[in-house]
Amino acid sequence: MKKLVVLTGAGISAESGIQTFRDTNGLWHGHNLEEVATPQGFAKNPALVLDFYNQRRKNIKEALPNAAHCILSDLQSQFDVQIITQNIDDLHERAGSKKVMHLHGEIFKCCATNNKSIVYPILDDLHLGDVDENGVQLRPFIVWFNEDVPMMPDAMEICKQADIFIIIGTSLVVYPAANLVEFVPNGIPIYIIDKKIPDLVIGKNYTCFEKTASKGLMELRKILLD
Numbered sequence: 001m002k003k004l005v006v007l008t009g010a011g012i013s014a015e016s017g018i019q020t021f022r023d024t025n026g027l028w029h030g031h032n033l034e035e036v037a038t039p040q041g042f043a044k045n046p047a048l049v050l051d052f053y054n055q056r057r058k059n060i061k062e063a064l065p066n067a068a069h070c071i072l073s074d075l076q077s078q079f080d081v082q083i084i085t086q087n088i089d090d091l092h093e094r095a096g097s098k099k100v101m102h103l104h105g106e107i108f109k110c111c112a113t114n115n116k117s118i119v120y121p122i123l124d125d126l127h128l129g130d131v132d133e134n135g136v137q138l139r140p141f142i143v144w145f146n147e148d149v150p151m152m153p154d155a156m157e158i159c160k161q162a163d164i165f166i167i168i169g170t171s172l173v174v175y176p177a178a179n180l181v182e183f184v185p186n187g188i189p190i191y192i193i194d195k196k197i198p199d200l201v202i203g204k205n206y207t208c209f210e211k212t213a214s215k216g217l218m219e220l221r222k223i224l225l226d
């Protein structure tokens with residue numbers, strides 16, 4: 001089976017009603033990213049950050065996978081599909097995708113503020129005073145800005161093995177994730193689907209679908225299965 005590697009971003013979950021980041025004038029649900037998505041923001045106002053992610057967790061719990069998530073899941077019958085997602089939601093998994101790597105963490109997991117190597121499930125709210133067995137405050141298991149992305153070496157290896165590479169719904173401005181395309185073998189087909197194709201890929205040898213994730217994937221599926 002050919003290996004289909006798919007890099008997804010917030011745009012693939014937009015049709016499920018989950019707001020993207022950069023479509024909102026730099027404010028994410030009314031907050032600066034520095035306030036709610038950095039370790040410094042958490043140190044300054046942990047209650048605000050916990051509440052922010054409690055809201056995100058609630059929204060994601062209420063959301064459903066959309067046609068784009070489902071098409072990627074269906075493609076598993078024809079391809080070895082490996083998804084590398086920047087999203088913290090679980091919509092790829094709920095659509096049935098088996099191989100999903102979360103580069104930036106997962107909203108339904110938490111960890112101690114001093115140790116990200118042990119994770120715990122969290123389905124509902126996380127509050128100040130919720131601690132691990134050592135009495136250390138818990139935080140969402142999210143890779144914030146200014147933090148390492150520990151999955152990157154594994155993600156790079158996956159990209160090196162791609163026969164086909166697809167990019168869906170990402171502005172490609174957050175590094176190191178945006179660099180992953182540099183690791184795919186020369187000459188393999190690269191497809192990109194985005195409501196607004198990012199300027200930085202214009203002029204590259206990618207096949208572009210300037211469409212929503214579901215419409216773009218419906219067209220790409222026909223090409224892949226031909």
Ligand SMILES: NC(=O)c1ccc[n+]([C@@H]2O[C@H](COP(=O)([O-])OP(=O)(O)OC[C@H]3O[C@@H](n4cnc5c(N)ncnc54)[C@H](O)[C@@H]3O)[C@@H](O)[C@H]2O)c1
Pocket residue numbers: 008009010011012014015020021022023028033036037086087088104142143144145168169170171172173174193194195196197198211212213214
């Ligand atoms: N850790 C945090 O709390 C935090 C906060 C903000 C951003 N981030 C990280 O930054 C990463 C990069 O952001 P990103 O690139 O995923 O999101 P983004 O918001 O930067 O870009 C979304 C992209 O999706 C496109 N899009 C919007 N609706 C679409 C649709 N219906 N169909 C297809 N495309 C659509 C937009 O045109 C845009 O190119 C995020 O995944 C996230 O991990 C993290």
